[in-house]
Amino acid sequence: MSEKTIVLTGGGTAGHVSLNEAIIPSLQAEGYTVHYIGSHHGIEKELITDSFPEVPYHSISSGKLRRYFSLKNFTDPFKVLAGIGQAFSIIKKVKPSIVFSKGGFVSVPVVIAAKLLNIPVVIHESDVTPGLANKLAQPFASHIFTVFKETLKYIPANKATCTGSVVREQLFKGSKMRGLKLCQFESKKPVLLVMGGSLGSVVLNDAIRSNLPELLKDYNVIHLCGKGNVDSSLLELKGYKQFEYVTSELPDLINAADFVVSRAGSNSIFEFLALKKPMLLIPLSSAKSRGDQILNAKLFKNQGFAEVLEEENLTKQTFLESLQTLIQNKESILEAMAKAERPKTPKEMVNLILKYEK
Structure with a gap:
C-alpha cells in the first residue's frame, strides 16, 4: 500500500x-x-x-x-x-x-x-x-x-x-473492576463520576465538595476536578477519589460509574450515552460561553438521555434534588439510551x- x-x-x-x-x-x-x-x-x-x-x-x-x-x-x-x-x-x-x-x-x-x-x-x-x-x-x-x-x-x-x-473504541474496553481498584473504594455503594471538562470547573467542584457529607452517605465519588484543582485536605476521605486529569485511566473510571455529573460538551456526553451512563448535565452558562453546551444539554434532555440543571439555578439544594431526580428516572433514561443511534x-x-x- x-x-x-x-x-x-x-x-x-x-x-x-x-x-x-x-x-x-x-x-x-x-x-x-x-x-x-x-x-x-x-x-x-x-x-x-x-x-x-x-x-x-x-x-x-x-x-x-x-x-x-x-x-x-x-x-x-x-x-x-x-x-x-x-x-x-x-x-x-x-x-x-x-x-x-x-x-x-x-x-x-x-x-x-x-x-x-x-x-x-x-x-x-x-x-x-x-x-x-x-x-x-x-x-x-x-x-x-x-x-x-x-x-x-x-x-x-x-x-x-x-x-x-x-466514540473512541478504547472506552468500550474499560473495566469496572480496574476502575474501582484504581479508586480504592472499599464499599459497594453506587459510583458517581463527576467531570468538569479538561480544564476543570470551579462551579462543579464547589457543588460536589459542598455536598460531600450528604453524597458519601449513598455514593462513592470519582471527581475529575481539573489541573491544579485537587483539594489536599480531602485526600484521605474514604469514598472520595480526586484526579486532576486522566487519559488512559478514563475508560476504567467511566465503566466504574453508575451515574455521571458533567458539563455538556458534545464529545463527553455522547461517550456517556454510548456507555449507557445516566447523566446530570450542568452546561456552561451563556454568560460564560456562546451557549453551545446549553443547546447540547437540552437536546439530550428532550431525547430522554439526561437530566439538566442550569448553572444559574445551581445551589447546594438544587444539586441534590436534581441528582435525586436522575436516580428516580434511571430506568427510563436507560430505556431511551438503548434506542439511541449507534455511534x-x-x-x-x-x-x-x-x-x-x-
Whole structure:
C-alpha cells in the first residue's frame, strides 16, 4: 500500500482533540503518515505527544477569536496571520493529501493555509451550532461533518453531512473492576463520576465538595476536578477519589460509574450515552460561553438521555434534588439510551474523511 500523508489539527480543549486521538490509529492502519498542527502550549500538544510520540507535532502561532472587547483583539489577528504563514510552510513541506480539522482557534490558520495550497479540508463540528473558529473556516472547507442533525441548517447544504457521534473504541474496553481498584473504594455503594471538562470547573467542584457529607452517605465519588484543582485536605476521605486529569485511566473510571455529573460538551456526553451512563448535565452558562453546551444539554434532555440543571439555578439544594431526580428516572433514561443511534467507529469516520482527499 502506497504511503500517504494527512494533517490533523484542532485544540484549545480536550474536546477539540479527542476525535483526532480516536482516528489516528485507524489512519495509521490504512498506511497514512499522520502529522499534527497545534498551538505552542495548548492541551493538544500534551495529549498528542504523550499518546502518539511517533506523530510529528508542529506548533504554530494562534490568536484567540473573542466575542467580547479586549485589547488583544487588536494584536491577535497578527498572530493568526503569522500562524497562516507557519502552517503554509509546514503543509507545503509535508505535502498531505488532505487536512482534517476538529476546530478550535488554532485550526483556522491551518485551514486557510491548506486552501491556499489547494489541499482538501474536511471539518468536524460536534456542537449544535458551529463554533466561531469553524464558522470562519467553513468557506475554505471541502466538506463539513456534523454530530447533530440540527447543525445542518447552519451549513451550506452542498458541503454538509450529519454522521452522528464518533466514540473512541478504547472506552468500550474499560473495566469496572480496574476502575474501582484504581479508586480504592472499599464499599459497594453506587459510583458517581463527576467531570468538569479538561480544564476543570470551579462551579462543579464547589457543588460536589459542598455536598460531600450528604453524597458519601449513598455514593462513592470519582471527581475529575481539573489541573491544579485537587483539594489536599480531602485526600484521605474514604469514598472520595480526586484526579486532576486522566487519559488512559478514563475508560476504567467511566465503566466504574453508575451515574455521571458533567458539563455538556458534545464529545463527553455522547461517550456517556454510548456507555449507557445516566447523566446530570450542568452546561456552561451563556454568560460564560456562546451557549453551545446549553443547546447540547437540552437536546439530550428532550431525547430522554439526561437530566439538566442550569448553572444559574445551581445551589447546594438544587444539586441534590436534581441528582435525586436522575436516580428516580434511571430506568427510563436507560430505556431511551438503548434506542439511541449507534455511534460511528473511528474506522468508519476515517473512511468518510478520506472520500475527500486529493
